[in-house]
Amino acid sequence: MTAITVPEGVAARTETGRRRVPVRVWVGVGVLALFVLAALLGPLLRPYDPVATHLPDRLLAPGSRTGSGSIAWLGTDQVGRDLLADLLAGARITLLVAGATVVVGGVVGLVVGLVSGYFGGPLDTVLSRVGDIQLAFPSILLAILLAGVLGPSITNIVITLAITRWVIFARVVRASAMSTRRLEFVDSARVLGCGHLRILFRHVLPSCWQPLLVAATVQVGLVMVAEASLSFLGLGVPVDTASWGATVSIGRDYLGSAWWISTVPAAALALVVTAVGVVGDGFRDLSDPRSQI
Amino acid sequence: MGAFVAKRLGQAVVVAWGALTLVFIIVRVVPGDPAKLILGPDASADQLKHVRADFGLDHPLWRQYLEHLGGVLHGDLGDSWRLGGSALGDTLERFPATLTLSVVALVLTILLGFPLGMLCARRPGKVLDLLVSTGSLVGQAVPSFWLGIVLILLFARELGWLPATADGSFAGVLLPAFTLALPFIGWLARLVRGGALEEGAKDYVRTARAKGVPEGLVQYVHVGRNIAVPVVTVLGLLMGNFIANAVIIEVVFSWPGIGSLMVDAITNRDYAVVEAAVLTMTVSYIALNLLVDVVYFALDPRLTPENA
Amino acid sequence: GFGGGGGAPQGALRAAFGQPVTDLDPYNAATAVDEASLIVKRLVFDTLVRRQGDRLVPGLATGWERTNDTTWVFTLRRGARFHDGTPVTAADVAACLKRTRAVASAQTPLWASVTKAEARDDHTVVFTTDGPLGSLPVNLTLLFVVPAARVADPEQKRRPIGSGPFRVTGFTPSTSVELARFDDYWGGRADLPGISMPYIAETSSAITALRSGDIDLLWPIPPDQLPEVTGVKGVGVESIPSWTYYLNWFNCSRRPFTDPNVRRAMCQAVDLPQIVDRLFGRGGQQMRAPIPSTVAGYAAQEPWTYDPAAAKRLLAAAGLGRGFTTSMMWFDATGPLARELAEAMISSWADIGVTVRPQSIEKAQWLERLNSLDWDMNLQTNTVTTGDAAFTVGRLYTSKAHRMGYRNPALDKILASAAAAPYGSDRDALYGEACKIIWSDAVGLFPLTLVTGYGRSRRLTGFTPAPNNQPDLAAVRRR
Amino acid sequence: MPSTIEEVAGATEATPVARLRGVHIGFGARGSERPVVRGVELDLVPGRVTALVGESGSGKSLTTLALMGLLPSGARVSAGSIEIDGQDTAGFTDAQWRRLRGPKIAMVFQDPMAALNPSFTVGWQVAETFRRHQGASHRTARTRAIELMRTVGIPDAERKYHAYPHEFSGGMRQRAMIAMALALEPEVLLADEPTTALDVTVQAQILRLLTARQAEARMAMLLVSHDLGVVARVAQHVAVMYAGRIVEAGTLDEVYTSPAHPYTRGLLDAMPDPGRPGRLVPIDGQPPAPGRLPAGCAFAPRCRFATEVCRTDDPEALPVPGHGVSTGHIAACHHSARVLEARS
Amino acid sequence: MNTAQAGAPGTALLRIQGLRAGYATRGRSGFGRRRVDAVAGVDLTVHAGQTLCVVGESGCGKSTLARSVVGLLDPFAGSISFGDVDLSSAGRRERHRVARDLQMVFQDPYTSLNPRMRVADVIAEGWHVHRGVLPAREHAAEVDRLLSLVELDSSYAGRRLHELSGGQCQRVSIARALALRPKLIVCDEAVSALDVSVRAQVLNLLMDLRKELGVAYLFISHDLDVVRHIADEVAVMYLGTIVEHGTAEQVFGNPRHPYTRALLSAAPSIHDRPGSTTESALTGEVPSPAAPPSGCRFRTRCPIAADACATEVPELRIHDGGDHAAACHFAGEGHSTVT
Ligand SMILES: Nc1ncnc2c1ncn2[C@@H]1O[C@H](COP(=O)(O)OP(=O)(O)OP(=O)(O)O)[C@@H](O)[C@H]1O
Ligand SMILES: Nc1ncnc2c1ncn2[C@@H]1O[C@H](COP(=O)(O)OP(=O)(O)OP(=O)(O)O)[C@@H](O)[C@H]1O
Ligand SMILES: [Mg+2]
Numbered sequence A: 001m002t003a004i005t006v007p008e009g010v011a012a013r014t015e016t017g018r019r020r021v022p023v024r025v026w027v028g029v030g031v032l033a034l035f036v037l038a039a040l041l042g043p044l045l046r047p048y049d050p051v052a053t054h055l056p057d058r059l060l061a062p063g064s065r066t067g068s069g070s071i072a073w074l075g076t077d078q079v080g081r082d083l084l085a086d087l088l089a090g091a092r093i094t095l096l097v098a099g100a101t102v103v104v105g106g107v108v109g110l111v112v113g114l115v116s117g118y119f120g121g122p123l124d125t126v127l128s129r130v131g132d133i134q135l136a137f138p139s140i141l142l143a144i145l146l147a148g149v150l151g152p153s154i155t156n157i158v159i160t161l162a163i164t165r166w167v168i169f170a171r172v173v174r175a176s177a178m179s180t181r182r183l184e185f186v187d188s189a190r191v192l193g194c195g196h197l198r199i200l201f202r203h204v205l206p207s208c209w210q211p212l213l214v215a216a217t218v219q220v221g222l223v224m225v226a227e228a229s230l231s232f233l234g235l236g237v238p239v240d241t242a243s244w245g246a247t248v249s250i251g252r253d254y255l256g257s258a259w260w261i262s263t264v265p266a267a268a269l270a271l272v273v274t275a276v277g278v279v280g281d282g283f284r285d286l287s288d289p290r291s292q293i
Numbered sequence B: 001m002g003a004f005v006a007k008r009l010g011q012a013v014v015v016a017w018g019a020l021t022l023v024f025i026i027v028r029v030v031p032g033d034p035a036k037l038i039l040g041p042d043a044s045a046d047q048l049k050h051v052r053a054d055f056g057l058d059h060p061l062w063r064q065y066l067e068h069l070g071g072v073l074h075g076d077l078g079d080s081w082r083l084g085g086s087a088l089g090d091t092l093e094r095f096p097a098t099l100t101l102s103v104v105a106l107v108l109t110i111l112l113g114f115p116l117g118m119l120c121a122r123r124p125g126k127v128l129d130l131l132v133s134t135g136s137l138v139g140q141a142v143p144s145f146w147l148g149i150v151l152i153l154l155f156a157r158e159l160g161w162l163p164a165t166a167d168g169s170f171a172g173v174l175l176p177a178f179t180l181a182l183p184f185i186g187w188l189a190r191l192v193r194g195g196a197l198e199e200g201a202k203d204y205v206r207t208a209r210a211k212g213v214p215e216g217l218v219q220y221v222h223v224g225r226n227i228a229v230p231v232v233t234v235l236g237l238l239m240g241n242f243i244a245n246a247v248i249i250e251v252v253f254s255w256p257g258i259g260s261l262m263v264d265a266i267t268n269r270d271y272a273v274v275e276a277a278v279l280t281m282t283v284s285y286i287a288l289n290l291l292v293d294v295v296y297f298a299l300d301p302r303l304t305p306e307n308a
Numbered sequence C: 001g002f003g004g005g006g007g008a009p010q011g012a013l014r015a016a017f018g019q020p021v022t023d024l025d026p027y028n029a030a031t032a033v034d035e036a037s038l039i040v041k042r043l044v045f046d047t048l049v050r051r052q053g054d055r056l057v058p059g060l061a062t063g064w065e066r067t068n069d070t071t072w073v074f075t076l077r078r079g080a081r082f083h084d085g086t087p088v089t090a091a092d093v094a095a096c097l098k099r100t101r102a103v104a105s106a107q108t109p110l111w112a113s114v115t116k117a118e119a120r121d122d123h124t125v126v127f128t129t130d131g132p133l134g135s136l137p138v139n140l141t142l143l144f145v146v147p148a149a150r151v152a153d154p155e156q157k158r159r160p161i162g163s164g165p166f167r168v169t170g171f172t173p174s175t176s177v178e179l180a181r182f183d184d185y186w187g188g189r190a191d192l193p194g195i196s197m198p199y200i201a202e203t204s205s206a207i208t209a210l211r212s213g214d215i216d217l218l219w220p221i222p223p224d225q226l227p228e229v230t231g232v233k234g235v236g237v238e239s240i241p242s243w244t245y246y247l248n249w250f251n252c253s254r255r256p257f258t259d260p261n262v263r264r265a266m267c268q269a270v271d272l273p274q275i276v277d278r279l280f281g282r283g284g285q286q287m288r289a290p291i292p293s294t295v296a297g298y299a300a301q302e303p304w305t306y307d308p309a310a311a312k313r314l315l316a317a318a319g320l321g322r323g324f325t326t327s328m329m330w331f332d333a334t335g336p337l338a339r340e341l342a343e344a345m346i347s348s349w350a351d352i353g354v355t356v357r358p359q360s361i362e363k364a365q366w367l368e369r370l371n372s373l374d375w376d377m378n379l380q381t382n383t384v385t386t387g388d389a390a391f392t393v394g395r396l397y398t399s400k401a402h403r404m405g406y407r408n409p410a411l412d413k414i415l416a417s418a419a420a421a422p423y424g425s426d427r428d429a430l431y432g433e434a435c436k437i438i439w440s441d442a443v444g445l446f447p448l449t450l451v452t453g454y455g456r457s458r459r460l461t462g463f464t465p466a467p468n469n470q471p472d473l474a475a476v477r478r479r
Numbered sequence D: 001m002p003s004t005i006e007e008v009a010g011a012t013e014a015t016p017v018a019r020l021r022g023v024h025i026g027f028g029a030r031g032s033e034r035p036v037v038r039g040v041e042l043d044l045v046p047g048r049v050t051a052l053v054g055e056s057g058s059g060k061s062l063t064t065l066a067l068m069g070l071l072p073s074g075a076r077v078s079a080g081s082i083e084i085d086g087q088d089t090a091g092f093t094d095a096q097w098r099r100l101r102g103p104k105i106a107m108v109f110q111d112p113m114a115a116l117n118p119s120f121t122v123g124w125q126v127a128e129t130f131r132r133h134q135g136a137s138h139r140t141a142r143t144r145a146i147e148l149m150r151t152v153g154i155p156d157a158e159r160k161y162h163a164y165p166h167e168f169s170g171g172m173r174q175r176a177m178i179a180m181a182l183a184l185e186p187e188v189l190l191a192d193e194p195t196t197a198l199d200v201t202v203q204a205q206i207l208r209l210l211t212a213r214q215a216e217a218r219m220a221m222l223l224v225s226h227d228l229g230v231v232a233r234v235a236q237h238v239a240v241m242y243a244g245r246i247v248e249a250g251t252l253d254e255v256y257t258s259p260a261h262p263y264t265r266g267l268l269d270a271m272p273d274p275g276r277p278g279r280l281v282p283i284d285g286q287p288p289a290p291g292r293l294p295a296g297c298a299f300a301p302r303c304r305f306a307t308e309v310c311r312t313d314d315p316e317a318l319p320v321p322g323h324g325v326s327t328g329h330i331a332a333c334h335h336s337a338r339v340l341e342a343r344s
Numbered sequence E: 001m002n003t004a005q006a007g008a009p010g011t012a013l014l015r016i017q018g019l020r021a022g023y024a025t026r027g028r029s030g031f032g033r034r035r036v037d038a039v040a041g042v043d044l045t046v047h048a049g050q051t052l053c054v055v056g057e058s059g060c061g062k063s064t065l066a067r068s069v070v071g072l073l074d075p076f077a078g079s080i081s082f083g084d085v086d087l088s089s090a091g092r093r094e095r096h097r098v099a100r101d102l103q104m105v106f107q108d109p110y111t112s113l114n115p116r117m118r119v120a121d122v123i124a125e126g127w128h129v130h131r132g133v134l135p136a137r138e139h140a141a142e143v144d145r146l147l148s149l150v151e152l153d154s155s156y157a158g159r160r161l162h163e164l165s166g167g168q169c170q171r172v173s174i175a176r177a178l179a180l181r182p183k184l185i186v187c188d189e190a191v192s193a194l195d196v197s198v199r200a201q202v203l204n205l206l207m208d209l210r211k212e213l214g215v216a217y218l219f220i221s222h223d224l225d226v227v228r229h230i231a232d233e234v235a236v237m238y239l240g241t242i243v244e245h246g247t248a249e250q251v252f253g254n255p256r257h258p259y260t261r262a263l264l265s266a267a268p269s270i271h272d273r274p275g276s277t278t279e280s281a282l283t284g285e286v287p288s289p290a291a292p293p294s295g296c297r298f299r300t301r302c303p304i305a306a307d308a309c310a311t312e313v314p315e316l317r318i319h320d321g322g323d324h325a326a327a328c329h330f331a332g333e334g335h336s337t338v339t
């Protein structure tokens, strides 16, 4: 009789059974919303040309007045571009790269993980070893090499980063597909006469979404940082695109004199990635505990 | 146990071979001709041919691959054209530096992360807990190269406490190791916290209390022993992570490890060194995993070769 | 420390150069003209001839004479010894020349016409060339002398034996070189007990190390970082126009740059004085010839005036009134502020309706494309390693070299006779003529010569900045 | 008028070693807590097995844990008193509790796999009790643990001392748990569903072991179970819990043969019984969620005897009418008389 | 063709012959594979409209038997036929068709139904898998009908499973099994996880369905009270083999096998009283099926084991006329041997 007790959720539940969303998660959501908004509207509000330079205005501290009379609230960079505009334009690329990478890596990981977790057997062994190889292979090196092979472009950065990420998604999905496959409701579906495809899509796949999404929130953050690291190694976005990672990387030589060039986008990056993490944590806590089976 | 290790070793060999093949292919697919990098833009076709022949780059790919595999079996990955010596020798010469850096980073992570996690678990949801969980996110959100430089500016330039570059002293390893460790301190703390909370809610803890075991012993003996298993696993993975992540830190801090060697070798298309570095990193990663598995096996009495 | 073995002795000079030393073998193709390794090689090895300022002075050779058009006789110094104690002989020099000719490297063109070197006796070497070669003494500043038995010894890569004032005690490629004074040096014992040359990749780290006294000497300091070292207690800054300069070639074999007027329009569209002043400040000097002013063979030309309107007219005349789209490639590490320079120029060209796609690529790929002329514009730094126009102008702009698609038989002829001419005003005039053609034909846009900033501890004396970025560290003393 | 077990039992039997008086246990912050145990009264008397039965979630385990001072975090005793050996445990320090647990009061848990630490050998865990409480050396603790393991029927105890819990079968694990509980010869033994996870044959063995040891040492024992059959086999006294309250208590015979509370009756009727073939009689509806109790009697919504008064007044536990006062059969029902009648 | 006619009451519906099934496990060294026969030679027949109960201790192979019957596990040997379809040789399509007539209810309703699905979808799933059973427009109505059949309000159709109690959930899983109008439902401990009162409801439901729809059950349980209550026939299983088989009255009234007797006496009942039970105590626990004892599998725990038991495997033989069979060398000797 005690066998059937509904597990208690981790997050605080209100009396009505709905769970409260902690304040910090709301803060995280707010920051993310701002970020998305900035990415969407920013370049309209503060036009930005990635190749235009204004040498007389270079290296102005935050709040300075530029030659054209406007105020550079966040300062200017080493060729005199307004950092605020740079930040807004960069938000777009950063969001695009992170989002696309996670989607591409996630889809690949989902397919591989599902197949290898559900069917198991030799296929799983082969896919798992491929994953092992990928994991044992230093991911930065892989990124460097791939970026080298593919050349600088946003698409290629996405491909590069996605290739270094898919295993993580595949592992998560595989684990959850494997444990779902062993559950009785899968047996029950088989007894009913369901085929593999139906079981995969109707029964196994739904229990993989949640861990996949949690992994995705973590990875969105890490991908943004990874993109910055690629820039540091000189393999980031093309020069004529603004990205936070690229600005942090280029501005690093000025940290001793014009600290704002590198620090402003680094802080923005840290803020957004942290917000993603907070939201991801909240999401994990809030998600139906029983959906974790 | 023997069978278990044998099986893992078999897998390890497959993985190492896969990584080796992968790097062989990618390195050769990447555009860029080592001969041109050696000779510069003025080289004549004749000179280029000469240099290519010197490094065996004129053979068909399959033959290069077979020779490469043969070489690996003899512990010979060819010579670096850039550094002159044997590629594997050059790489292994650098490996202790990377290992030192990683080990110090690991020690820092454990020394700071473990107690933090235990403290958080004692009062979940309280100020320290929130600080650590947010802090751990921030730690991973900051690009390490930026952090490294900021730390250099702070501790070496402004405060003058630590040297800015690797000078071989212990103080010299602190900054890079800390930069490497920082994102993971909070991460480990959260892991330990989660483990302690989860294990702490288990029935056996109640049993121990029902026996009248003092709370300290309950936490550190009964619970501690059970979180040791997942924590050890994670530390092993972390070490592998450090070795791989050291690349950027090594560049920032001029640390003479294989990470910076590898980056240098890639930009200069020094195939042999890239391959040697990847092999070293891969093998150390695999070895670490193997070690973790064995330790895991030793720590968790429930594991048998069957379910491991 | 890690790797590398022994360190430099107590009290050694700590000097950090902006590029890593990867190899010490004087005959390794990869480092034949690599500044970083040349700095060390000049300390560890001797050359027959040395450069002092813009004069050539005796090194291992006490004197030389050109006995006919194709023969040079060099007399060797007596009493010079290698680090292993063996004396330096003419046979060693002959072996070294043989070796350097055998190895395909960036130096190869220098030695292409030197057919052989013979030891007439222990202290006399005779060089034979297959044509007149006026620059042989200059070229010989790059021929490092090692014992004949060791010319091909792999040990030379890591623990080379030379006859220079310092010997190698430790070397970790790309990380650090440790040198100790060679007590039996023919020129007298150096003042410094040793020299240690760490490589510090990150600018901020390097500057921090200089400010905190971890290193005594740092060069080149990037222009934008000069303020971080000026005015710091105990640190002095010196600068000197170097032999390194930026060039932006137009691919003259590709439309629309086949038309010299289009190239001229591009040159007129860029406000170089502003770019050089604002971007590089003390770190750069606007160029007035396709080679830096300190290089032998330099002849100043009339600078292009900044005149976008005129540039537009020129384009219109060429049928490109609506502008055009082209691209510019470079690799990031080519020099300080490369990206910023590129962006500034691209920004200027945008004003006359020319859209330039920036292509910052990896060095390896850049090389591939450079040689196959697979580019529209190429921005790079170039160093006149020998400090002589022959090294750049003479080598790069011939039709045969075909480096930027420019073909001009008249220029070829001038360069051929300049190459054969002995040092002197005739030769200078010929190179001046060449400079003029290259400049007015706008084969490229030559924005600036880099001024190398040296940051040094005030405790150092006897230090002279060098235009080739290879200062003579043996002469330095510490207070 | 005697209204508590104490007054009834006190007259005839030894004084209880543990007694619960009006114990309320709630979750949540003080003042706004969600009560899950409401006014439990219970006496544990040496030599007697008292059973606590009731549906899942009725608060049996919490009551037991409160007696051990081991309530889960978030739960606390919000009213009433728990006395052990005459001492009120309210305000006990950790150290005071620790001194009680083992020598005075011990507990056997439901799931012996979960209740044993998987990372230590069974022997080590049994011996730990001796080491902690008596400062015994490793060697003496070991000898005594092995002896103890032998007495609870673990064959080959010498060797099994070094085995890990996962190498034990369910029955053996439960024996080990019992060994741990009995180590210091406690006066009170609490057993929370000790046989639920076991097979009938093994269950019979364990029950036999428990009752034998209990009788031998004249321990007071509280057996928590949802299995009325198990209870029938070992308990002298039965207390039936519903929604956090004890709704009926008395001797086994009284409760089983003449249940005075409709819930007890319902439970008995729902059991398949060879004597009553045909359809079973389930209790309608579902137990209320804790914290969302209906007004009046918590059982009223499911009760076929319920009247208006049941929906407004929560009935007190009163001696069952028609029974002599001395038997101590009590029930918390407005209509216990009707219930008794309907049965016969 | 076949299964359709196989429904007449009393005809053999499910026939299990010489079934051996189990699991392949790795050897102790971690290399190689070993077969563990959790079911080691079982013959059973379930007749249309009848309830056959299988009882036995944990680990004796009951679930393995059930899983083999519904095709979740491939038997090592023996045959299972349903109607006149031999399942062991049937093709995919044939098995798929049989699935309509042969359904299963699992022990834990929470885990055996997908917690993410709505009640209506859970019940209707079979109609999507077996196209043509019911046109889509009739789904909703049929769901309502099934819900009322299992005594649930039709408002439950839209609920998610985690909003339901254990008993309600188990009824949904019965409704799901009924959706395809099966002739046989395999119930593996279908009521063991439920509270007494809920268990009574579900048992009533199962008995009603048998009466109204003529469903046969292969009912697996370790609870003797429950089995006695609903069984027509009982098979007692021990370590992968059937040790006693007969009608409920025969087995409960006149147990022949010492194991059955031990089980019966160990089973608690509300009529027991402290000290009053004279159980013939079984010592020890069920041996591992990986290393079953020689001869009679029960002999290691048997109170009346003799030398012969270690060498001779007792056959399941009819001992007192009718069809009451027991696999014990001493089964014919009546009660007197055991006290
Ligand atoms: N840690 C906890 N947090 C919140 N509520 C709890 C906790 N433990 C128990 N409860 C609630 O307290 C009530 C009583 O729980 P308790 O464990 O005492 O029941 P029980 O009678 O032992 O049931 P079972 O037969 O299932 O063991 C239940 O409704 C349960 O939901
Ligand atoms: N997946 C599996 N792999 C290996 N062995 C198994 C597996 N499942 C069950 N077994 C073993 O097979 C034997 C029979 O198991 P089965 O589940 O059929 O028993 P059961 O009678 O249903 O027991 P219970 O009453 O506990 O459900 C047991 O010894 C068990 O340990
Ligand atoms: Mg309980």
Ligand SMILES: [Mg+2]
Pocket: E062, E063, E064, E188, E189
């Ligand atoms: Mg089972």
